[in-house]
Amino acid sequence: MSDVQPADFATADYRSVLRRLTTLDSDAQDLRAEARRWHDGRVAAADQAVREADEGLAAARQAAAQAQRDLEQVDARALGLWAEYVHKVGPVAERYGRTMPAASIPRQRDERAAEDYLEEVAAKVKYIPPKRPLNVGVKGLFALFGLVSGVVGGLVFHALREAAGNERTGTWRDALPVVALVVLLACPVLAVVAAKKVADRRQVGLDAATVATVLIAGLVSGGLVIAAVGL
Numbered sequence: 504m505s506d507v508q509p510a511d512f513a514t515a516d517y518r519s520v521l522r523r524l525t526t527l528d529s530d531a532q533d534l535r536a537e538a539r540r541w542h543d544g545r546v547a548a549a550d551q552a553v554r555e556a557d558e559g560l561a562a563a564r565q566a567a568a569q570a571q572r573d574l575e576q577v578d579a580r581a582l583g584l585w586a587e588y589v590h591k592v593g594p595v596a597e598r599y600g601r602t603m604p605a606a607s608i609p610r611q612r613d614e615r616a617a618e619d620y621l622e623e624v625a626a627k628v629k630y631i632p633p634k635r636p637l638n639v640g641v642k643g644l645f646a647l648f649g650l651v652s653g654v655v656g657g658l659v660f661h662a663l664r665e666a667a668g669n670e671r672t673g674t675w676r677d678a679l680p681v682v683a684l685v686v687l688l689a690c691p692v693l694a695v696v697a698a699k700k701v702a703d704r705r706q707v708g709l710d711a712a713t714v715a716t717v718l719i720a721g722l723v724s725g726g727l728v729i730a731a732v733g734l
Contacts (some may be wrong), residue, residue, distance in 0.1 A: 577617045584621065588628050641705065645713055648694040649720025656690030656721065657728025659683065687729075691721025 585603040663683035695717050702709040 573617075577621065580621050581624075584624050584628055591628065641702075641707060642713060642716070644701070645698045645717050646720050648698050649691060649717040650724045652690040652694035652717075653721040653724025653726075654728050656687040657725040657732070659690075660687040660725065661729055661732045687725050688722075690725065691718045694718075694721050 582603055660683040663679045663686065666679055695714055698713070698717055699709055
């Protein structure tokens with residue numbers, strides 16, 4: 504550029520002014536080129552920002568979709584655990600409501616994932632407390648079941664045999680002795696079933712020795728009743 508400034512035109516000579524005029528077009532081209540470079544740079548920066556925003560939006564949508572899938576999986580697993588818990592404990596679960604309780608934020612503020620909490624709940628649901636040992640009172644109760652069943656079976660046996668009589672009639676009465684024997688044997692078995700229900704409610708184990716005690720007590724008491732009634 505020339506050293507002649509616009510304020511110097513009044514005192515500058517012709518040659519200086521001519522040189523200044525000849526450089527204006529070159530200066531204008533340089534300025535236009537600089538303006539284009541600045542504009543192109545701004546456009547490129549804006550395009551880059553738009554691309555990054557589009558990529559971020561796509562990533563956010565993908566993350567939201569994955570979070571929704573994870574939420575549905577967690578809800579399905581929680582519903583399954585709730586159904587398993589209700590099936591296990593029965594009506595006791597109704598104190599929490601007839602449907603699965605709403606999710607709540609755990610008090611511990613750690614970085615545990617929802618799957619960790621579900622595994623913890625699954626372990627608690629599947630936990631089965633050990634059976635308590637049988638005490639003398641419970642064993643006596645089971646033996647009483649056997650005695651009562653034997654008495655009932657013996658009385659029913661005797662009543663059916665009396666109804667059948669000693670002569671064959673060719674009717675349904677001829678099957679009563681067989682029915683009487685089945686009832687006599689079934690009563691101790693029903694006593695074992697009742698003892699099993701009581702044991703489950705008391706959360707005690709019903710071992711083979713106890714089952715044998717109930718059966719033997721039922722058969723022996725039934726035999727004694729039949730013998731006593733038949734005398």
